[in-house]
Amino acid sequence: MSGRGLRQTLPYLNGAYIAAGAVSDLRLVVDGPYCVVQKAEMHMAHDPASGLVSASGVGRIGHTDLHLNQNVAYRVAVDRGHDIVQALSETAALPDTGLVLLTSMDFHQVLAAPLERYRRQAEASGGAPIALLEARSLAAGWLQGYAAVLERVASLAPLPEPAPEADGVAVVGHFFDRRAGDVEGNRREVARLLDGLGLRACCVWPDGGPAAGLGSAARARWIVSLPYAREAARRLAGRLGLPLIEAPLPVGLRATHEWLQCVARAAGREEDLDRFWDREMGVLIPEVRDPVFRYLAGRRVWVMGDPLVAAGLVDLLGELGMVAAGVTVMAAADEVEPETLSRLRDAGARFEPTLPEWPADGLEVDGDLDVDVVVAPSLFPHRPRRATWVPFGYPNYVTHPIRPAPYLGLEGVRWWVDRLAEACQMAETRTAGTPLGGGADSGDPGREVSS
Numbered sequence: 001m002s003g004r005g006l007r008q009t010l011p012y013l014n015g016a017y018i019a020a021g022a023v024s025d026l027r028l029v030v031d032g033p034y035c036v037v038q039k040a041e042m043h044m045a046h047d048p049a050s051g052l053v054s055a056s057g058v059g060r061i062g063h064t065d066l067h068l069n070q071n072v073a074y075r076v077a078v079d080r081g082h083d084i085v086q087a088l089s090e091t092a093a094l095p096d097t098g099l100v101l102l103t104s105m106d107f108h109q110v111l112a113a114p115l116e117r118y119r120r121q122a123e124a125s126g127g128a129p130i131a132l133l134e135a136r137s138l139a140a141g142w143l144q145g146y147a148a149v150l151e152r153v154a155s156l157a158p159l160p161e162p163a164p165e166a167d168g169v170a171v172v173g174h175f176f177d178r179r180a181g182d183v184e185g186n187r188r189e190v191a192r193l194l195d196g197l198g199l200r201a202c203c204v205w206p207d208g209g210p211a212a213g214l215g216s217a218a219r220a221r222w223i224v225s226l227p228y229a230r231e232a233a234r235r236l237a238g239r240l241g242l243p244l245i246e247a248p249l250p251v252g253l254r255a256t257h258e259w260l261q262c263v264a265r266a267a268g269r270e271e272d273l274d275r276f277w278d279r280e281m282g283v284l285i286p287e288v289r290d291p292v293f294r295y296l297a298g299r300r301v302w303v304m305g306d307p308l309v310a311a312g313l314v315d316l317l318g319e320l321g322m323v324a325a326g327v328t329v330m331a332a333a334d335e336v337e338p339e340t341l342s343r344l345r346d347a348g349a350r351f352e353p354t355l356p357e358w359p360a361d362g363l364e365v366d367g368d369l370d371v372d373v374v375v376a377p378s379l380f381p382h383r384p385r386r387a388t389w390v391p392f393g394y395p396n397y398v399t400h401p402i403r404p405a406p407y408l409g410l411e412g413v414r415w416w417v418d419r420l421a422e423a424c425q426m427a428e429t430r431t432a433g434t435p436l437g438g439g440a441d442s443g444d445p446g447r448e449v450s451s
Contacts, residue, residue: 008304009330009352010379010394012137015145016103017043018394020060021050022176022206023153025098027091028133029062031084031113032105036063046378046395047178062091084118092127098211100128101152104135131156141331141352143306146175147229150206154232155239157211160218162240168202169194169263170217172236173229174249174408175306176206177394183208185406185415193250193260193409196276197269217242224263227308227337248339250409251312252416253319259409280410288320288417295421297321304328304376305393307336307344309407313375314347316416325371328353330379330393373423388423 013030017040020028030036040052040061053059066083092100102119116132123130133152136144150173171190176183191201203216217223217236225233225246237244245266250259257277264273300323303310307329314324327349333341336351344351377393391398392407406412 007352007354008328010142012140012145015142016149018177019146019149021052023211025210027060027097027100029091029102030105031064033065037061045397049179085122088122089125097128100130101133103133106137109135141335150229150232153211154235157214159215162218164221165219167199168220169199169222170202170220171204171224172233173226175228179208181401181403181405185404186408189406189409189411197264197272249308252316254315255312256409291421292320295424299372299424300325301373302326302371307331311340311343372427388426390419390423
């Protein structure tokens with residue numbers, strides 16, 4: 001999968017937009033042309049409730065092209081300080097604004113405008129505080145953009161005096177990419193897992209609310225860091241003087257148990273973990289055993305997504321008796337934590353490869369076209385004919401669950417078994433050439449399985 005074509009990843013600003021959508025009173029101003037706002041429309045198709053773009057014309061993503069279509073290469077070399085200060089000042093004065101971040105688009109970044117000076121000038125005019133977000137459009141990927149925004153918020157959000165409660169835990173850094181049932185379900189599942197250890201979630205952040213909502217972490221005794229925003233968790237723990245627990249992303253049985261172990265050891269709740277895990281397994285295993293043996297065992301799955309979910313899903317597929325036929329990672333290898341990187345490389349993962357489109361006659365994996373299911377986001381529209389597509393990840397333009405639908409934790413295992421069993425059955429109907437599947441020669445680019 002090399003050669004000319006789209007890199008199967010996303011740029012830094014896309015991740016920054018996702019994080020901006022996760023904090024309701026955060027506004028992001030990008031030194032760049034009007035297309036800065038148009039790029040946010042991609043996120044709005046994934047999370048229509050984010051408010052990044054607004055029909056009123058005042059969304060939460062702003063630009064410095066005040067004289068529309070003039071902020072282009074031949075003009076950006078002149079002094080644009082007045083325009084940048086004006087854009088910042090007007091943004092900081094908007095109602096329901098808790099924090100403004102200023103960054104730069106790629107070709108503006110090359111010119112190295114003195115953004116810190118413009119930030120100080122704009123902040124002097126009053127309004128919400130304004131801070132710089134490091135401009136890394138040319139050097140970093142989308143997950144780094146997401147983490148960078150959350151680090152800035154965790155460093156600057158107002159916090160009350162610490163008042164830790166005996167069993168309080170603040171979980172920082174999960175992937176809040178939209179206001180939908182999957183994200184809300186994940187937040188509830190993380191809180192439920194903590195409850196199983198006799199602990200209480202003071203917050204699972206980001207939560208889609210204002211930056212000041214992070215203040216609820218002041219009631220915690222421990223900060224649990226998830227890998228999407230390690231630095232944000234470190235900053236918050238440092239500001240509150242709390243111990244930091246770095247835990248993996250709980251996707252699948254192995255990672256969920258590791259996540260619980262990290263928290264239980266730090267909080268002295270190992271016995272609670274043993275009781276909770278035995279009780280949960282006593283219910284979960286009988287529930288999933290039949291569909292695993294009946295529909296899933298031996299099936300081949302191609303996984304495409306961010307490295308954290310991809311690594312967890314590879315483990316889960318093995319736990320379900322399935323085969324990870326291929327893994328496409330939407331990130332560069334140097335963006336991935338060492339342990340996760342090792343697991344992905346063991347699975348033969350390919351990092352941000354280029355591919356014009358999915359092959360029309362199926363996915364080639366070491367010469368084998370026999371792939372039953374593709375788990376992938378909506379970013380690349382061409383799908384293999386011979387496999388069923390489970391739309392998952394960022395961006396997802398197809399499924400927008402309104403009920404809690406977690407893919408993390410033990411409830412997430414149930415969700416994955418449901419989706420994969422449905423997809424494998426759909427693949428069966430397609431192989432048989434029945435009307436439900438469209439037939440082998442129908443021209444259908446790939447059957448979708450929704451949540």
